[in-house]
Amino acid sequence: MRDTGGRGQGPGRGGAGSQGGPGAARRTPAGPGRQGRQAGSARSEGAGRPDNPPKEPRKPDPLDLPFGLLGRDGDREDTEDRARRPQDPADGSRGRSRDDESDGPRSRSRGDEPDGPRDRSRDGEGSRGRSRDEDASRGRSRSGGGDGVGGRPRPGGDGPRWRSRPDGDDAAKDRARQRSGRPRPEAERPGGRTSQARDDRSRGRQDDGPLRRTREEAPRDVRRTRDDGRGDDARLRRTRDDERTRAQSALRRGGGEGPPRRPPAPPRPPKPPPVLRLGNPRRRINIGLIGMTFILSIFGGRLIQMQGLDSKVYEARAVGQRTQTEDIPAKRGTITDVKGHALAVTVEAREIAIDPTKIKEAVRANVAAVLARQLGRTPQEMAAKLARVDTRYQLLARDVDPVVASRLLKSEVPALTSTKTYRRVYPGDDLAGSLIGFVGDEQSGLGGIEQARNTLLKGRDGEQRVETGRDGQRIPMTSSQRTVPVDGADVRLTIDRDIQWAAQQAVAQQVTDSAASSGTVIVMDVRTAQIVAMANAPELNLNNWRNAPASQYINRAASDVFEPGSTNKVITAAATLEAGAVTPDTVFQVKDNIKCADRVLHDAHPHKPEPMTYRQAVAESSNVATIMAARKVGSERLYQMLKAFGFGERPGGGVPNAEAGLLPNYKSWSGSQSCTIAYGQGVSVTALQMASVYQTIANGGVKIEPQIVAGTTDASGRFVPSAPGKKTRVVSDRTAKEITTMLETAVSAEGTGELAAIPGYRVAGKTGTANRYDAELGRYDGYTASFAGFAPADAPRLVVLSVLQNPKKDHFGGSVAAPVFKDVMTFAIKSKKIPPTGSTAPAVRAGAGQ
Template identity: 70%
Template sequence: MTFVLSILAGRLVQLQGLDSKVYEARAAQQRVQPEVLPARRGSITDVNGHELAVTVEAREVSADPALISAEKRAQVAATLAKELGRPQEQIAAKLAMTGTRYQLIAKDVDPVVAERVLDHEFPGVTSKPQYRRLYPGDDLAGSLIGFVGFDGDGLAGLERKYDKVLAGRDGKQSIEIGRDGKRIPMTRDTRQAPVPGREVRLTIDRDIQWAAQRAIAQEVAKTGARSGSAIVMDVRTGHILAMANAPELNLNAWQEAAPEDRINRAAAEVFEPGSTNKVITAAAALEAGAVTPGTVFRVKDNIRCADQVLRDAHPHEPENLTFSGIVATSSNVGTIMAAQKVGDEKLYNMLKAFGFGSKPGSGLETEEAGLLPSWSQWSGSQSCTVAYGQGVSVTALQMASVYQTIANGGVRVAPQIVAGVADEETKKIVPSPPGKRTRVISATTAKQIAGMLEAAVGAEGTGNLAAIEGYRVAGKTGTAMRYDEKCQGYCGYTATFVGFTPADAPRLVALAVIQDPQKGHYGGQIAAPVFRDVMTFALKSRKIPPTGTTPPPVRIRAGE
């Protein structure tokens, strides 16, 4: 007995004396559990502070299968399935994995539901705080805002672009837990608090965005079109008040959307602009002194360019049109005749000055630069077609920026989508610096073009369906043949209308573009009404009154 007791005594001395610190460290390692404290993601808000993307509290419910007895397993699975709305078979399968110590049962659980689960006091069933991202407007500005993945990282749109600002910094803590998975009272707790993400405020106006989305979606559905986009901009600041697409992305179910519907088409989809491009040809001709608004051209309904015969949209007898009349009636032939007085190089330089071939500078990750081949590479017929918007490609955002420049007296203001970001200390919004301002054309030329565009919305113009009662409207239709990779050529059309109002004191620019419509295809027929509806709403929303002035007469034909 003395020998046995001496062995036990020696072992006790070893455990409690010599090796005590080793075993104490191992025990602490088993009890102490590090835990990440997620940071609350910052909100994305509209220009008035209304939340477009918001983070709310949620819970993650998990289980330790080793602590749930075989007799209790069915009851626990049935109860969790009922409370969490999950299939009982899946939960039962997870609880049967007794060789593991952790099984995720459900994420993004409402805190009230998680509390009910814990009230059952099942051994090994625990919950921990987390956050989930919600989008109150569902598809409101969906493809612009973007979405986050299951791990909370921004995957698309502004959620991705401003991920570091929105995400904040996670904290961490260490706590001691017992065998039942619950915290041991009065034990040590080390904690580093998380730093919440910051708010990103947009220039988007929630109400105008809603109106733009509704109008473009209705027209896309009505015409059986493939897609469409609409943009509203502030002339003076370049702020984008609405950027809508159809189909639009429902952010609360983004996984169900086709990949092409997750793209912000207004900034990323390139197309040939058609006649909306004629204002740049007009600017080049006026700036070069090659024409004046009253210069008369003898315009036939066709013209030969190299090996091609190019035509106006409708057959007509030769007529004497002023240059203002050429723009107002959207004559391809007349536009080509004016461009020939300018020359390819000067026309190319004017296209570049208006932003063709360059990204608009809005800061959106997906914005494209379009396609502007060098003038030295233009073919014989392309020298003519570029003048009326075929043979170059742009985005809706680029074309809206062109008309913002004209409306702003010839000064381009880089488009802006983010109004500001919250300061980390004060939480107050720090405004973004103003958009870069660049003089593109003279104020005189801009005013002359505005007069032509106002005539284009008049009785003899192609854009009369864009007229708004009581307001002076300037704008231009565009109908372009659409290149489609599926048919490896031109098949279908792109219909566009873009303009500004009040024409004599411009405040807002709006654009509508409809891709591959099946019922009608002229910009004045299907895009102009979208412009009218969106602009009417925006004018009322921004409380912009009519100027009360009368537009000066514009001579369309010689002798009038």
Template identity: 80%
Template sequence: MLRLGSPRRRINIGLIGMTFVLSIFAGRLIQMQGLESKVYAAAAADQRQHTETIPAKRGSITDVHGNELAVTVEAREVSIDPTKVPAAVRAGAAKLLAQQLGKDEREIAAKLSRTGTHYQLLARDVDPVVATRLLQAPIPALAAKKTYRRLYPAGDLAGSLIGFVGDEGSGLGGMEQAKNSLLAGRDGKKRVETGRDGQQIPMTSSERTAPEDGQDVRLTIDRDIQWAAQKSIGDQVRKSGAESGTVIVMDVRTAQIVAMANAPELDLNNWRKAPQSHYVNKAAADVFEPGSTNKVITAAAALEAGEVTPDTVFQVPDRIRCTDQVLRDAHAHKTESMTFRQAMAQSSNVATVMAARKVGSERLHRMLTAFGFGSTPGGGVPGAEAGLLPDYKKWSGSQNCTVAYGQGVSVTALQMASVYQTIANGGVKIEPRIVAGTKDATGRFVPAPPGKQTKVVSETTAREISTMLESAVGEEGTGQLAAIDGYRVAGKTGTANRYDARLGRYDGYTASFVGFAPADDPRLVVLSVLQNPKNGHFGGQLAAPVFKDVMTFAIKSMKIPPTGSAAPQVRMRAGQ
């Protein structure tokens, strides 16, 4: 007979094996729940806990009267978990999502088919109403996160000055970038416990740090005057076939910038489609040779040095030799006797060079520096450039002459507007300002400090130059098209050869006009510049009418009355 082994032995061996296995489990349990319980509890908590960012609301950018130029509104960020979208419903879901989100259906379908990931961003800046409608649709695993989006109610109004915000919420140009730290505020944080499906576990603890909303920034820009400036320069750019144009309106007494317009301008609601050249605030960043508008600085240097007076008579030919070059006036003429006032009114290059020779290059350079050439203007205008003012010791032979009438030195429109603000303000230069102040979350407005003041020339010199500039807009001047009925206007035309950096040579012209009104009690400076016009090129022909349009609108908008005084009787011609 077959004898079986003892069952007791098999049972004992089985029990020993089971005891060994259970002892391993027991040891592991002791390790996990006893010795290292805190470590594993922390690891489990870390798996459940997630930190979410609570976005801060970006502050608004407004004009000087509080009209919104950039504003933040609530939006949604719509996403989906593709792993939970059955293949049978993907096509229908993609079609519905594309219609509601304004996206390409093929793009949405491709995202829904990426089943190797639990997250696909479908759209940013979605209107909350649209997001709510989609969440109620039969689309599984759809989520909508609260965010904000930036809107620009005025479209292209002061577009390159305002700038824009990128997808990450940071300013990428203009005031949006320059004041980003103030506007952006500080995001908050929320720490919550979630399950495998990403939903918050009820009754679990959570930590929340509230966001700090950004501050509002109020500019010195007047929305209505800005609109008028953009329209006028835009119309003239198209009419003249110019490459671009700029207008600046500045308050004489405070140097606050009332308008800063460019043409073409950046449409902030479609900035992604615009060429990058439109991103640049040309009024502050584009550098050009100013031409005859620069003659006021030569005049200031000559008058301050006591070398000439407005009535000083020059015998002026239509050309003058400077080392190896012969420089000519704009129009041929016989040698004639001209007062310095007449020379300025008729924009004689030759007479200006003759006055500059009395001053000398060193003193002229010193005056150019005092007016701000070669240094970046303060005041917070984003992208402002310093221009180019070479050391007078490095001026070439011809440059010793041409700088006197604005060739061989480069400036920005902002710098040139500041020159005329200084003359109009009795010789006191005020640092230009673009920010009026800020408003915090409580609504408290904090005004910006006034611009730094510097005495550049005497009040007597400034007054004499003002009368000369008033003559330039008179019957014998080159700026007759800038005259405004009922108001006394002082100003100067500029027509300069334009240096094209792309070609590496001079090509075309810069036409400009800058002036102020009322001439005897100045309130506003207006400067207009057109770059590379094709239909005409003289500043008095192209830029002066823009000055007249903008200045007329501005003085009416600001309710600036005429003074009612008459221009003083002055000696224009020699022998009078």
């Protein structure tokens, strides 16, 4: 609340002044004569104004001039003049607030309110913007200010003029109401005030200007006095309101001396520009600290996870990134023949690589020429590899000789690297090429024995784990782990290198001479069934296997399936002789043809019907006589004998890529097939299977699984022989001997295999000529010529089988395959140093009339 006081004129200022009554609130240190002020006294005029009791607000008189106020010269000022006066909107609100305080009971209720936070807020609002000099004058008494009614300066007053600013109280109250949500009193609402309140408000607007100026000009001690007497604000405000009411009543009645006219109000200074209120720095600091704490907690949690919870995982990853594993290849085992001669060996080699990005384009052609000359490549190939600048590793050549690699590294070619490896070398080139097989770039077998015994030959590679830097260089003083490689074991074959070479030469020559598609020769030991030679023509050159056609990768001796023809008649003879249905001397009336079901079958050569012993029929290879003998035992017994000799089953013994052939069940044989199978048409076998048949006959009727591996060497280099092949009795020894005498007759001058005879040795064998089925054409085309036999006939040691596929110049086995048998058998007997027995063949009756 604000308090106002009247200041006496003349003697009142310098004399006793205003005496403070019982309601005095404070002392005013205004000089001599200023003893204080009374809370309930009226303002003094000259020597002082008598006290008038406060009157109740009178009702508006209809005869009074509306809003009549005094102007500067004591004249009344009408409403229009006041409206034309420039006013600040804040002044109007302040005037209304002051008049509202003096209206009726509301004014008294406000004055009776005790000093509290609301009063302090109003004081704060009223004093906002004042200078320190004005704050120092608050201790002076407001009653000694010399103001008249409504804050106007009294005539003759010598004190500074000041004006009261009641707007701070009401503004603070309005703000307090807005915060608390209380409604504004009806008397203060627009449109809800009475006419008397409007009159008082109008008068308050006119008086507000001088009051503000008077207050601004008041000494600082007066304002201090006001602040010190804040506790009596309620009583002072009531006294001020009563004095204002009495003064206004006197002016309306025309009595008394009016106050002097006020000087024109100075123009209000322009409002200062709004000041940007900055945020609370403490709040900003707290928010920043909270944000930093949150972010640091995330980093801290991540560090705990990485270094605490997952430390082992990241440690393992780090070790994996800097640890490089280098394979240490094991040396592949050697493949040898039965005498220990190397057929496939492993030697040290180098892989030459280059970084194409380090080769400048200007010198690329010269570098390509140097590399091509040293590595045995074309300059175009080397130039194409050097042009691969999109990679930093380009392999130039494998299996490079260490001497050549060393010479290249010493040359001026930049960015060359050399890696130690091994390469496979085959001393015999194409010697048993398709049987031995070859090794790929990864040092794994891709065919033949190399593939079949790859695990044994390859061994176990070692490795070395080292820690390297970013540039690939090994980090010194770091740990390394090395696993020693285990070299592969050596494999010894049953092949005799010399006999193998002779067999390949003989069959290759006959293939050329007869214009055959291919040829095969197998040499087998009768007593052990070990394969002494397995030759094919054409043969695979192992040192140049990449440039060879894929057809040469196949070991035809074990994989090619063909119809055997007349060489299969020994099985029919074994079935009939073993069953006792016929004997070698049984006579058949043989025509040159025979009807079988819906077909008529013929002999190879036309002839007149004639009597013929079974021995003679085998020697002359008569199809009709063979069919007549097979009918005596039936299809089932013949089928069982074929199965016993190994037809339709894959032979054992470890021969790689061996096929089983084709033997249909006798129940599915057609009418003609039961006849053709007896002389070797309608059934398919491999050369290895047919050689096993003659090994069984030569071995007295005991079949042994063919073997190709004689043994291996262990880690200490000790030779470990392979287990012997499985033995099976197929026919009796007596039957085997009878068949041997029949086969021996076939090689004589009376038989078809006369060209297979070897001087000084007794030879037993059988020719074969069969229609050849061409799988590509899907029909029969050409012939298969073959010859199978053994020697010496009375004490068999070796079996030789020769087969030529689709010969063009001649197609009979006796004229195409028998000479190959003779050449290979002769060389094998001499190589094995098998002497002749010195015995002669027994006299037997070949013809029916003999």
